[in-house]
Amino acid sequence: MDVLRPRHIMTKVCITMLLVLSSAVLSSCHCPPDRIKNISHCAFHIHCYGEIRGVQLPNECREATNDPVTVDVTVTDAIEAFNDNTDLDFLNTITSLKLSGRWQQTKLTILMYTSRLQHLNLVNNGIETILDYPFSYLNHLEILNLSYNKLTDIEELFQFQIQPNQLKRLFLAFNAIQELPGDAFGELTSLVELDLSHNQISDLTEEPFYNLTKLEILRLNDNKIKDLNGAVNCLQYLKHLYLRGNQIQNIDEESLKIIKHLETFDVSKNELEQVKPIMLSRHWDHFTNHSICKIILSGNLITSVPNASSIEVSSRFSRNLDKHNVHLYTELDLSLNSISNIEYNAFQSLIRLISLDLSKNKVIDFKVDGNDLANIKYLNLSNNYISRLYFETFSSMTNLQNLDLSYNQLDFVSDMTFNSNYNFKIVNMTHNLIEKLDSVHLTFHPEGGVLDLSNNGLYRLNIPYGDGLRLITLILHSNNISDPSLVDLSHHTELQTLDLSNNLIGELDPSRLKLPEATLVYLDLSYNKIQYIAPSTFSTLRHLKTLRLSHNYLTKFEYGTFAGLTDLWHLDLAYNTIGYLDSKYLMDLKYLHVLSVRSNDMNVLDLSSWYGHRFDLRVYVDNNNLTCEWLGKVLRDFNNGYTKVKPTVLVAAGKGPHTVEGIPCMANESQSLTDASRYVIADERLLITSQKILEAVREQNYYFEKYVLQAIHKEVGKD
Structure with missing residues (x-):
């Protein structure tokens, strides 16, 4: 026992010392130094744990000072206990306090x-x-x-x-x-x-x-x-x-x-079941300039919007005479009700209405006094039962920018309907019953506009010369377009984006695409039934940057299929049935940066014609049948700088017996390259090196002729 006692005493001493050290560490960590931030002179942000302890401000911030002292303290897992270590003077400096417990x-x-x-x-x-x-x-x-x-x-x-x-x-x-x-x-x-x-x-x-x-x-x-x-x-x-x-x-x-x-x-x-006129009227006694009055009545049980009372109408006109109130506007939201009836003067008491939302109601006829909507910029009539539009309703809406008519029963749009509107930014007519439009009398904002006609039964669209001015984006996806020649956009010289996806197009040739030549940069033909694309089909689209042909029935290409697309950056050929693709058919695409051939069940992708490609080219090869031998060769050539073509995938896989750099591939039929293939690769690499040398020589000659010879001529001229 006596022999063991010293060891027992030492153990107790060690435990006591550990407790003391632990308590010292804990007490010093209530407000750790690294969580005390000096934002500016006498401005601090402090984060503490449990208690606020161990913080001292500089003397110049504790004593009388001309600068304001701001102390922002956050306490996590805060407790309310106080002891002798609490610095009450510091607590009195706190200006902002957040306690979490x-x-x-x-x-x-x-x-x-x-x-x-x-x-x-x-x-x-x-x-x-x-x-x-x-x-x-x-x-x-x-x-x-x-x-x-x-x-x-x-x-x-x-x-x-x-x-x-x-x-x-x-x-x-x-x-x-x-x-x-x-x-x-x-x-x-x-x-x-x-x-x-x-x-x-x-x-x-x-x-x-x-x-x-x-x-x-x-x-x-x-x-x-x-x-x-x-x-x-x-x-x-x-x-x-x-x-x-x-x-x-x-x-x-x-x-x-x-x-x-x-x-x-x-x-x-x-x-609420009723809209009373008093709900819509406002006076401006204590509003400031540029105020926007928001009246939000959505999600009620309202069935009708009655005419404004004579008292409210006269009040509106008297307010119009007050020049002090020229910058005050109103937004009205009546969406998500059961409104089926809107009286002609329903909005007459509203001064300078700029936004009206009547979506998700039961409106059949929208015929109101257009003068009451003269300032309107946003009009949402979606999800109703509207089958006809009236010129007299829209004639005064010269400021209208966003118009939503989606999910209605429109099957026809009169030529005169929007003749007085010149500032459209977005017109949404999706999910209606429109089968053909032989003219689109819409004029868009000087900055350009968007027309969305998707999810109709549209098979024919003509925008003749002078119509659709400043239309930048046209969306026609999910319609019944089978013959693209019936979509005549050739006169529309400002169009940049065209979406023809999810239609019934089966073939493409130069005569079928009536598109603007100088401006189009994005063309989406995905989710169609395209089996064949004739040579020179896209030859006039010299500024096109993106061409989407995914989810079609393409199996092969010919020389000249992509002729003229010298500015194309992105080509999407995913989800077709292209078993073999040779880069020689895509040699016209000098600026191509991204090529997607995902999910084609492709067995052969020959990239040899691209060994001298000028730009880094990412090729997405997910879900194909390309061998690990081929993939390893192309990746080695890219990594060694012999080519700028890099196969890749959207989501990399983990390491496995059938992946190379995270890209899935098929097991090789032969685990090593034959001598003949080695010579072919060597010849290709030698060719690339020679091409680079020739390019460097040409560049040096160019600079020599441009600068050195010019200098010589100047000197000769002086003599």
């Missing part, structure tokens, strides 16, 4: 020592109850965020020692608040923004906002409110009211007297 019940004792605090973030801490009025010490607090907790009772929570207090923004979203006592916010007279969204609030009869005389933003969305009961009528400066996702069935002037003040009025996803 799990506190079901808390007194937030730390706030007693943070009198300079301006911004407090307590988001997502699981807080159910806050005791002892901890915010009362924070006389400089401007922003308080208590979102994503479990608060149920906020009565008497927001009390301050000094009045009026400085709190301007209070966030209580995503809690479990059910009741709002009348005096819940009684002391918050400086509040500008209040967020109570995503709670369980259903009753506002105690008028909890009566004292918030400076409030501009109120978020009550995603609660269970059925009636406003005049609870916000006292908020004379309120500009933004969010009521989305409640159970409101009726809004009238008694329930919302300040509705005309609102710059944002969001009552979407409620149970």
Whole structure:
């Protein structure tokens, strides 16, 4: 026993020393030095763990200074315990504090020592109850965020020692608040923004906002409110009211007297059945220039939009005379309702309407006074039952830029419909019943525009000279085009992108492609039934950069198939049935950078004609039957600089017996190259080297003639 005792004592000493060292390390890591960032003079960002300890500011930032001192502290896994090591003086310098912990019940004792605090973030801490009025010490607090907790009772929570207090923004979203006592916010007279969204609030009869005389933003969305009961009528400066996702069935002037003040009025996803004229009218008493009033009524049960009342119409015209308000506009969202009837003067009370969304309704006829839409830029009529368009409706929309008519019943577009519109950027007519268009009387924005006619039954399209001005992109995919010569775009000299994918085209020859020669840079012919492409088919498309021919029935090519495509960068031949491809048929593609032959079940890909290619050429070879012997040879030549052609795949495979540099391949029939093939490779490499030498000699001769001989001639001239 005596012999063992010293060892036992030594063991206890060692354990004690380890504990001391461990505690020293832990205490020194509350606010690690590497997490203390000096952003600028007397401005710091500090990240601590558990407690705020071991931080000292420079003397010039602790004593009287002419520069503002800002200390932003984040505490992860925060605890509330204090001990003798807590630097209370430092706590008093903190201006922004974020605490992350799990506190079901808390007194937030730390706030007693943070009198300079301006911004407090307590988001997502699981807080159910806050005791002892901890915010009362924070006389400089401007922003308080208590979102994503479990608060149920906020009565008497927001009390301050000094009045009026400085709190301007209070966030209580995503809690479990059910009741709002009348005096819940009684002391918050400086509040500008209040967020109570995503709670369980259903009753506002105690008028909890009566004292918030400076409030501009109120978020009550995603609660269970059925009636406003005049609870916000006292908020004379309120500009933004969010009521989305409640159970409101009726809004009238008694329930919302300040509705005309609102710059944002969001009552979407409620149970409204009527649109009353007062919901749409606005006055501009306290709006600023360039304000946009947003009226959002989507996702309700509205069936009709009635005419504006005479009072609202006269009010609109009187406001038009006020020159101070020339830069104020309105956006109206009526989408996702059951609207089938829109009266002719429905939008007459709206001043300077620039956006109207009527998508996903049951509109059959859209015939309204076009003068009320003279300023409109965005009009969405998609997902309705519209079969006819009226010139008198669109005639005054000279500012219209984005028009969405998709998912309707259009089978014809009158020549005159859009004769007065000159600023289109996007016109979407997808998913209609249009089979042919012999003219497209559309004029696009000076910067260019897009016309999408995909998913119709279109088999013929003609854009004659003078129509479709400034059309840059035309999308015709998923139609019934079998003869591309019936799509005449030859006069359309500004077209850059054409999508003819997913049609019924079977053959291509020069007479079938009536396309602009000088401007087209992108042509998509994928997902057709193309079996044959005649020589010189693309010869006039000299500026084409991308040609997509994937998902067709191509098996082979001829000399001259791609003649004229001297600027082509990207050729997509994936998902065809090309078993053998010789690069000699693609020699016209001098600028080719990307070639895709994916998923062709290809057995032979002869790249020998590209040994002198000027640019790096990526060849995607996924899902073919190319041998590992061939793949290894081509990759060696690329890696050794003998060629610029590199086989690759979109997703590299792991190492395996049938992969080379992550590219899957077929097992070799012969594991070694024959002597004859070695000589062929050597000859090819010698040829490449000779070509490079010749190019270098030509370049030197060029510079010699250009500069040296010119200098000689000058000297001779002087003599």
